[in-house]
Amino acid sequence: MTAIPTHPRGRGVFAALTTLVLTAIVLTMAGVIAGVITAPASHAASTLGAAASEKGRTFGAAVANNHLGEAPYASTLNTEFSGVTPENEMKWDTIEPAQGQFNFGPADAIVNHAQSRNMKIRGHTLVWHSQLAGWVSGISTGTALTTAMRNHINGVMAHYAGDIVYWDVVNEAFNEDGTRRQSVFQQRIGNGYIEDAFRTARAADPSAKLCYNDFNIDGQNAKSNAVFQLVSDFKARGVPIDCVGLQGHFIVGQIPGDIQANIQRFANLGVDVNITELDIRMPTPASAANLQTQANNYATVVNACLAVARCTSITVWGIPDKYSWVPSTFPGQGAPLLFDDNYNKKPAYNSTLTALGGTSSSPPTTPPTTSPPTTPPPGACRVTYAMSTWNTGFTTNITIANTGSTAINGWSLVFTLPSGQAITSGWNATYSPASGQVTARNVSYNGTIAAGQSTGIGFQATHTGNTGRPASFTLNGAACTVA
Numbered sequence: 318m319t320a321i322p323t324h325p326r327g328r329g330v331f332a333a334l335t336t337l338v339l340t341a342i343v344l345t346m347a348g349v350i351a352g353v354i355t356a357p358a359s360h361a362a363s364t365l366g367a368a369a370s371e372k373g374r375t376f377g378a379a380v381a382n383n384h385l386g387e388a389p390y391a392s393t394l395n396t397e398f399s400g401v402t403p404e405n406e407m408k409w410d411t412i413e414p415a416q417g418q419f420n421f422g423p424a425d426a427i428v429n430h431a432q433s434r435n436m437k438i439r440g441h442t443l444v445w446h447s448q449l450a451g452w453v454s455g456i457s458t459g460t461a462l463t464t465a466m467r468n469h470i471n472g473v474m475a476h477y478a479g480d481i482v483y484w485d486v487v488n489e490a491f492n493e494d495g496t497r498r499q500s501v502f503q504q505r506i507g508n509g510y511i512e513d514a515f516r517t518a519r520a521a522d523p524s525a526k527l528c529y530n531d532f533n534i535d536g537q538n539a540k541s542n543a544v545f546q547l548v549s550d551f552k553a554r555g556v557p558i559d560c561v562g563l564q565g566h567f568i569v570g571q572i573p574g575d576i577q578a579n580i581q582r583f584a585n586l587g588v589d590v591n592i593t594e595l596d597i598r599m600p601t602p603a604s605a606a607n608l609q610t611q612a613n614n615y616a617t618v619v620n621a622c623l624a625v626a627r628c629t630s631i632t633v634w635g636i637p638d639k640y641s642w643v644p645s646t647f648p649g650q651g652a653p654l655l656f657d658d659n660y661n662k663k664p665a666y667n668s669t670l671t672a673l674g675g676t677s678s679s680p681p682t683t684p685p686t687t688s689p690p691t692t693p694p695p696g697a698c699r700v701t702y703a704m705s706t707w708n709t710g711f712t713t714n715i716t717i718a719n720t721g722s723t724a725i726n727g728w729s730l731v732f733t734l735p736s737g738q739a740i741t742s743g744w745n746a747t748y749s750p751a752s753g754q755v756t757a758r759n760v761s762y763n764g765t766i767a768a769g770q771s772t773g774i775g776f777q778a779t780h781t782g783n784t785g786r787p788a789s790f791t792l793n794g795a796a797c798t799v800a
């Protein structure tokens with residue numbers, strides 16, 4: 318007797334298919350008995366997912382497992398969206414925190430939620446320099462890192478085999494000027510790591526479409542040209558690639574004028590295009606004018622995608638504004654999504670639904686405002702900068718103390734690295750650029766430093782002999798004392 322293939326997450330594929338077929342038969346018979354087979358809706362769809370579906374597209378949202386228990390979050394997701402992307406739960410530091418030990422629980426919860434509601438799932442992401450487990454950065458040889466990377470891809474993709482429509486196999490591998498980002502993968506393995514990852518991914522789950530995903534490749538520029546070359550080269554040599562993800566993290570009023578042409582040129586290479594992480598940020602509190610511009614901008618992006626047959630999916634990077642990654646990374650900016658902090662539909666919701674061909678059933682409301690970051694008075698911060706150096710590199714542990722009497726809400730620490738030093742990875746803050754005058758910005762969970770409290774951040778860097786320290790630090794523009 319042939320064994321029924323068992324799904325790696327415990328569900329029999331055969332059983333699931335049988336259920337689907339039986340359900341279809343029962344539904345069809347019910348329609349025949351009642352003498353009515355449901356006709357296609359003659360009215361316009363009233364949700365994003367339904368409207369997108371009528372255009373043959375998926376409209377998804379990035380979803381965080383820890384919010385799924387919040388009733389309005391889940392109901393908005395279930396009502397409006399036809400796709401999900403786990404926002405953080407499939408990233409390396411969560412899903413393989415120790416070598417060979419996989420932690421699928423958080424991602425499984427999202428996948429199960431999505432599957433039980435027929436939502437399409439984008440997998441995000443297999444190979445990325447950020448949110449990387451510490452043990453990966455510690456691997457010192459290309460051979461060992463290649464093995465770890467292949468094992469990671471195989472382990473994760475096997476677990477979700479058959480469940481994922483699109484996988485972001487490699488994420489953010491290029492710099493703005495089109496050169497390769499000096500990630501640990503690039504440094505240890507070299508240029509071939511992307512091809513290796515895609516070949517491994519194809520073998521691991523042949524049913525998944527494999528994507529390269531990046532930000533600031535929405536229009537035609539040096540970075541998107543480099544991705545275009547990569548995809549052209551892969552196609553010419555038969556390296557498996559099926560999709561390019563344009564993340565779509567925009568600033569209000571700054572949608573690239575050539576976004577449709579850019580989508581089209583990738584489609585012409587024979588790959589699907591997904592808008593994978595759409596959001597459009599603005600200064601907060603949000604003004605009515607910016608909310609209207611944002612609405613126009615969302616429509617522009619949706620229209621650009623709809624104009625290209627191979628642009629098959631649009632995903633917004635979150636549901637309500639309050640859970641967006643933006644305010645913690647760009648203090649003073651936010652309100653980038655389609656629903657406000659209270660799940661009210663914004664003007665951008667309405668314009669998006671209309672662009673998709675749907676009609677809104679309720680008017681959008683203006684979101685409540687959020688308070689701007691607090692700037693500490695001069696001298697209200699103290700920075701401790703501890704270094705641990707070796708011949709070509711160093712790590713830092715930086716403590717930022719709020720020595721003032723009011724809380725700091727949202728912070729940017731600015732300092733200048735001595736020449737020859739360049740940051741390769743960091744934690745508890747975003748660092749930009751990698752060398753020269755660097756701005757470290759808080760992340761979502763450490764934006765507030767209460768009076769008298771401190772927060773710790775750090776980074777790893779390379780050097781060319783100069784292991785000096787930054788001469789000074791400013792926090793939100795105010796000079797700090799250096800301990």
Ligand code: G3I
Pocket residue numbers: 404405447448532564594642760761762
């Ligand atoms: O939730 C944990 C908390 O329990 C823990 O105590 C804390 C300390 O480590 O971490 C918290 O997790 C944080 C998570 O956001 C949830 O807030 C992570 O550290 C933090 O790094 C993470 O930020 C995410 C960011 O990627 C990391 O680079 C954002 O949520 C996520 O929206 C963002 O998404 C990225 C895409 O993956 C790739 N493209 C850019 C996009 C925006 O940065």
